[in-house]
């Protein structure tokens with residue numbers, strides 16, 4: 001599996017501005033890490049524990065988890081409601097509004113459609129300590145998550 005490893009590579013200002021590149025095991029660039037905006041609309045940073053570091057940490061966890069980062073209650077839609085047919089709360093589906101009890105449809109208590117991830121801990125333990133440039137693999141992130149006892153994923 002080592003050949004399939006994905007690396008997240010943060011480059012500093014000396015490389016033309018801060019960016020987090022996604023690279024394969026050979027160092028080839030596959031793309032740029034998507035910024036999942038929550039605390040810091042102006043961008044992701046690292047090497048300190050502020051809001052840009054929080055967004056960096058959260059975006060890395062979301063990227064490493066892929067579909068598993070999505071909130072299981074609302075399936076990422078951020079809305080849930082009581083489905084009369086299924087007889088339980090399910091992700092709200094706007095294409096079949098009549099199946100839902102209208103007064104039960106509401107905002108999901110998740111993080112913008114994502115699971116509540118321990119990204120603040122990830123920030124303090126790792127992101128805040130990184131220098132101008134960093135590299136972390138998807139495996140390293142998933143290992144960190146698996147050792148994080150209070151994460152339910």
Ligand SMILES: [Zn+2]
Pocket residue numbers: 071072073074075076077078079108109110111113114
């Ligand atoms: Zn949700």
